[in-house]
Amino acid sequence: MKLRILILYVLLLFMLAFQSSNDYLFQVPSNFPKPSYDFSKNALTSPKIQLGRALFYDPILSRNNMISCASCHSQFSAFTHIDHALSHGIEDKIGFRNAPALMNLAWQKLFMRDGAVNHLDVQALAPISNPVEMDENIVQVASKMQHTFIYPQLFYAAFGDSNITGENTLKAISQFMLTLISANSKYDSVMRKEVLYTAQENNGYLLFKKNCSSCHKEPLFTNDSFMNNGLSVDTTLNDYGRYRVTNNAKDSLKFKVPTLRNIEFSYPYMHDGRMKRMADVLNHYTSGIQKSKTLADELKTPIVLSPNEKVDLTAFLLSLTDKTFLFNSKFFYPKELFLNSSKD
Amino acid sequence: MRSIKGLIVFLLLSRALFSSAQSDRIKVSINLNISNNELILSDTTGQMNENTSFQIDVLKFYLSNFRFYKNDTLVFQEHNSFHLFDEAIPTTHHFIMENSENTTYNKVVFNLGIDSITNVSGALGGALDPTNGMYWTWQSGYVNFKLEGRSNKSNTRNHEVQFHLGGYASPNNSLQTITFNVKNLRDIKLVLDADNIFNNIDLTTQNHIMSPCKEAIKLSKIVAQSFSCNQ
Known part of the structure; x- marks a missing residue:
């Protein structure tokens, strides 16, 4: 247990040391236009991106702790649900639409196939709440995370506050999704x-x-x-x-x-x-x-x-x-975070 | 030259002292009227007439963007003015607005609901945090006003009545502006008359609104008209 804590702290220090400015963490490809996302309200930092990455891969977002964002958005298929016309979510329930591929989201204004979501920050609320996707709600997600060993610390490292709010949860998920840039084909x-x-x-x-x-x-x-x-x-x-x-x-x-x-x-x-x-x-x-x-x-x-x-x-x-996107290790499952802690 | 500098410093200092002496607090409290009783959630029954009764289980709404006018000139506007009233949480039934200067006014204006710019501004905190249960998930946007309860007139399961009123985009913008011509009050007492809301809805046909639509706008107007101030 002590070793675990030590490893986690070393990791947090490491993340803090590499905390750098938005411009460094989000580089607009030279052949791309200006992004639509307003970074002034959610400037990227390494600890926030890492927290968002953890959230993206953590099934804690679902009611039965079994479905994560990555369940239907896997990196090797450009973050869509390969081989599934309609995705299956919680308890193998079948969804209504094909999961969209996720990339270059900072350049998009409306989200989902029908544009029902008006901002990247609030997009995650839809799959979290959908009864055939994660069937959970953001209040429960925040409460479950508050009772874990790792999340209060990750939120503290990212936002200077170990109290987990909906706002910070969503902003962190956005941060990771904003880094999913494909511009190297x-x-x-x-x-x-x-x-x-x-x-x-x-x-x-x-x-x-x-x-x-x-x-x-x-x-x-x-x-x-x-x-x-x-x-x-x-x-x-x-x-x-x-x-x-x-x-x-x-x-x-x-x-x-x-x-x-x-x-x-x-x-x-x-x-x-x-x-x-x-x-x-x-x-x-x-x-x-x-x-x-x-x-x-x-x-x-x-x-x-x-x-x-x-x-x-x-x-x-x-x-x-773009193979550098499909196999970019920055977007991988964050095993260094999950394997060093348990939900105790 | 030195004397001018001195004068400026003197003026700045005196202004700072003067304004701090005049700092102003305006308290707003929100109460509910339900058949002339104070509401207790899931308990108090309103009796509109001998045939119609109702009971409220959930009542939450946003009041936002408080601004004060004197003869149509804006004299004070609360910064970050978003207040979530929740009948179940007594601390949300009143709040205080601080102003650095003494405000004299003869009109107060505020919104019932959340404006469209805020609705497209991503994840927000405090009263606007999605964990407050006032944000739609399947389609972006705040619920401006949420009322859930029961009425014998509603022929739904368990006589349930559910009104989630929202919608920020044309043609379904349900945001309402509420104006009261009141003078220099330091203790603004708003009362929402639940009887008036239920009296203006035919619960046999209208018992369920869950998305932005014309009916949501119509009911939002009825709710806005059910507020009174210091009566």
Whole structure:
């Protein structure tokens, strides 16, 4: 027990020593625009990021202490739920939508497939409370953490206060999520003029710019807005997307335009995960569009791509894979925190 | 030159002394009226008429952005002005606003609920901490006013009545502004008349509001009109 405490204190000291400014901890990639997140209200520090990382991986956030954020957002699949069209949460209950991939969140204004969440800080409240995800509430989460050995100390190290509040819990989770930046794909290297595309990738890039980039806008590969991309309504779900939030008929069947970064690893695709392969997605855009009143203008005239062009476009999409993100040890399960303490 | 500096120092000092001597405290207390009884949660029954009774189990709401006017000129505005009233927690039934100067006013204005900018400002603390149970999780935004109870008129399970009123975005912004033309009070006594709220709702059809909507705005207006000041 004594050894444990000693290890923990050494660790805390280590974290404090490396506490540094927001600018150091959050570097805007040279080819990226200014982030939307207001860091002045939640400036990044190493202890807060580490606390957020612990919270992200800790099932204490769920009612039965078995489901963590990472349960449905695993790093190797760009923080989505690989192989699951709809995610399963607590007691294997099945959710309503496909878990979105998490990256470059500092550049997003609204969250969830329908934009129901208006700020990154309050996003975590939704899965924590959802009866088929974690089925817990933030009051209980704070109270459970207050009674652990490790969390009062981690909160003290991060916020100078061992009393655990909802505000600090949520801000810490945001801090970790803000650090999930993916900007090191081959595409980024090409943009930074460090490497060149192959002829095939380059042709794919031209096709992308012609057919896809107005919604999947570079360099984030999303325009951060809500569009109807011509999917038929799945009558087992009857999901009308953003309409559910705004009750405005103009928003019917609109869903958030997802980023295409790391698309190679973030399958299955679409808000309900109905498409398993990238080829299914391209075929949808060339021959599967369902017309409806709110269909995106960009899709009203069909996209035409030959089989060879689809291959080239796929080669380009694969250049959006960022292995330094998918395997960045800073985002790993924080075993150094969890293995040195128990919930006594 | 030296004398000017001296004069400035003198003026600053005297101003500091003067204003501290005049520091001002305005107390606000909030009480409830339920069929002319004081409310005890889950216990007091209001009897609107011989056919309709009601009982309140939960009553929580935000009063925010207190500002004071003299002839329509803003004379004092409370900084970080967010107050969560919870019937179950007596310490939330009154609060004190401190002002460095003596305020003379003839109008007090405040909001029932949380303004839209605060609603899109992320995780906040104190009265605004989501652990206070006044924040929606499935869709971002504060619950401005929460009333849960029972009425024999409601044909829901256990005659339950649940009103969670909120919504900050157009067209479902339910924030209400409340104004009282009162003069220089140092002890503002607000009373929320529960009878008036229930008298204006048809509980047989309206017993359940849980999201931003037109009905939430309508009921928020009724709640705002049910406040009175120092009567």
